[in-house]
Amino acid sequence: MSQSHLRLILNGKAAQREDVRAAVGKVRDAGHEVSVRxxxxxxxxxxxxxxxxARAAEDGIDCLVAGGGDGTVNALVATLHAELPKDEKPPFSLAVLPLGTANDFAAGMGMNPRDLAACLKIAAEAEAKPTDIGLVNGRAFINMATGGFGAGVTTETDPRLKNTLGGAAYLFTGLNRFAELDACEGRIEGDGFSWEGPFLALAIGNGRQAGGGFQLCPDADLNDGKLDLSIIPAPQAADVPDILGRLLQGGLEGLRGAVVKKQLAELTIHADQPLQINLDGEPLHAADIEVKALQGRIDMRRP
Incomplete structure (x- = not known):
């Protein structure tokens, strides 16, 4: 087995965690180099x-590791996409050390955020696989773009609540916002597909889950050149608490036939008013939205 040089970009909030230090030590003991920033x-x-x-060749970096939550992964991937020409991949593979509250991207890939040593071993030793990213109005995401009710829950969940309850904090916030819900109205088109009407929420998935473990795009594939679209049409007002309760507790499986689903390489959204879209939890507001998949944009060491 060849030695890897991992460059770990570590979220400062996790710098003193003993399990992080132990994981780094274990990978170093296996003969790999880990430089931490x-x-x-x-x-x-x-x-x-x-x-x-800039220093990849000089420092011998062969894998860049995002040590943090989904926002850290997003910032790393978005920066690489912005810095490199469209036809040029990063000079190293990427990996994730999941240290956030929800860790939706890592968990959706089958990683266990409670076993950091195993996660960092994947970064050091797993095969690098071509991996897609998505773009929303030119901004990159790697896991999921969500809009409507679910987007509000993700961005408005109190960080203190997340620290106490973990991923369940998103459920708590959602259950306490029923009275505020308003359906969004829009038209979604792409690749021979067209849908128009009011919707409660939508998800555009490169990865499979968001919002603390909710399987919004359970069939998404990280290297098929397509994004999985899931639309939850707006129900009658009296049915909203039941619909959202089933969604928050069981993901899309709890709604079954009520969801519109499609796989698309590109799509457009035209909303009647600016729509809040979250890109791996990072907010964007726009009424006219263009979405596309970039197949194999990066190479990632993953299960």
Missing amino acids: VTWEDGDTERLTREAL
Whole structure:
């Protein structure tokens, strides 16, 4: 087995965690090099990603690891996409050390966030596989773009609640916002597909789950060149609590035939008013939205 050089960009909130230190030590003991860069303030993930890109050859980096939650993964991937020409891949593979509250992207790939040593071993030793990313109005995401009710739940969940309840905090927030729900109205088109009407929520998945473990796009494939679209049409007002309760507790499986699903390489959304879209939890507001998949944009060491 050849030695890997991992460059770990570590979210500063996790820098003192003993399980992180133990995982790094175990991978080093297996003969791999792990150089750690810790974030301190906003913009550090992007800055350290650019630094790794500039020094990849000189430092011998063959895998860049996002050590944090889904937002850290997004910042790293989005920075690489923005810095590189469209036809050029990063000079190293990517990997994830899941240290956030929900860790939806890593968990959707089959990783266990409770076993950090195993996750970092994947980064050091797993085969690098071509991996798609998605673009929404030119902004990159790797896991999922969500809009409507679910987007509000993700961005408005109190960080203190997430620290206490973990992924269940999203469920708690959703159950306490029934009275505020308004359906969005829009038209969604792409690749011979067209749907128009009011919707409660939509998900565009490269990965499979979001919002703390909800399987919104359970059939998504990270390297098929397509994104999985799931639309939850707006129900009658009296049915909203039941619909959302089933969604939050059981994901799309709880709704079965009520969901519109399609796989698309590209799609457009035209809404009657600016729509809140979350890209791996990072918000974007727009009424006219263009979405596309970029097949094999990066190589990722993953299960």
